Amino acid sequence: MQNSYNDDRATGVAGPIPPPSLPRLERPRLHDTVVGHLRQCIVEGVFAPGTKLNERELCDTLGISRTPLREALKVLAAEGLIDLAPNRGASISRMSEAEVRESFELMSGLEAFSGELACERITAAELAQIKALHYGMLACRAQNDLPGYYSRNQEIHDRINEAARNGALRQTYQSINRRLQALRFRSNQQSGKWDDAVEDHEEMIRALEARDGKRLAAVLKRHLLEKRDAVLPLVSGDGTEAKNLLKTTDA
Missing domain, CATH: 1.10.10.10 (Winged helix-like DNA-binding domain superfamily/Winged helix DNA-binding domain)
Structure with a gap:
């Protein structure tokens, strides 16, 4: 007696499909x-x-x-x-003055392009998430919580880049940004810098809401170049970071 699988093949009817071979899930390393x-x-x-x-x-x-x-x-x-x-x-790692300048200039262009694309492609849900992060960032500013402020600040930039939906852009952005994160963090260690950054972020939100790519690109580029200008005085001419880079100021 033939089994049902062979009978199905004989009559041209497909038999049961074996389950796909899936990789085993690894526990978090x-x-x-x-x-x-x-x-x-x-x-x-x-x-x-x-x-x-x-x-x-x-x-x-x-x-x-x-x-x-x-x-x-x-x-x-x-x-x-x-x-x-x-x-x-x-x-x-220690970045030279030239590396800092060039990396911030490159990042300003990457963020500007991210902003233009994001205004074309961002969803209402993604915009709502960015606005929630912005309000959380403002709460951290009010409490002088620099780590909390910075993490939300960076996530906003990251979400804008993600909303651009361009894999090649994202890969380059992440690679450059990792090297600049410590400097971006320290560029906000003065109260005035915090407040300037908050104003920039409020402009970013308005441009996103209006889907105004050119406006958002201009804000992001200026924002990054201002960070470059805040960081460069903290880097000495021989490529070593000055001691005051590590000092906590009035933030």
């Missing part, structure tokens, strides 16, 4: 958590540019073994946040 933690420390200035990282001390502090730490350091090195040298270990 420890080194991903370590990457996020160390990245945040670099952005917020816990580690000064040029600082040599002691693996044993980091393992003791974080309560981890060297394997996930070294995996995390490789990721951060690929992002340009740390330098890995044979027989010398890891140290926090």
Whole structure:
């Protein structure tokens, strides 16, 4: 007696379709958590540019073994946040004055283009999320919460870039932005800079609401170039960051 599957084939009727072969889901990797933690420390200035990282001390502090730490350091090195040298270990990357200037100029163009495309392609739901982030950023400003302010500020820029829906643009944007995050964070350490940035962000929201791509592009470009101008005086001529870059001011 033939089984039903063979009978179906004989009559031209398709038999049962086997389930697709799916990859097994991996549990979150420890080194991903370590990457996020160390990245945040670099952005917020816990580690000064040029600082040599002691693996044993980091393992003791974080309560981890060297394997996930070294995996995390490789990721951060690929992002340009740390330098890995044979027989010398890891140290926090230091950008030269020329690198800072050129990177901010490039980022100003990438953000401007993101703004133009976002105004064409953003959805009402995405705009509502950006506005909610903006209000959260204002609340952090009122409480002098710089880390909270900065994280929402950066997420707004990221959401605008995401709304542009251009994969090549997004990949380049993320690559450059990772290297600039620490400097962007520190550029807001004065109250006046916070307030200027808030005004810029309010202009961004109005331009997004009006779907005015040219206006948003102009605001974003000016915004990034102002950050460049705020950061450059903190970078000495020999390419090392001045000590006052790490000082907390009246913010």
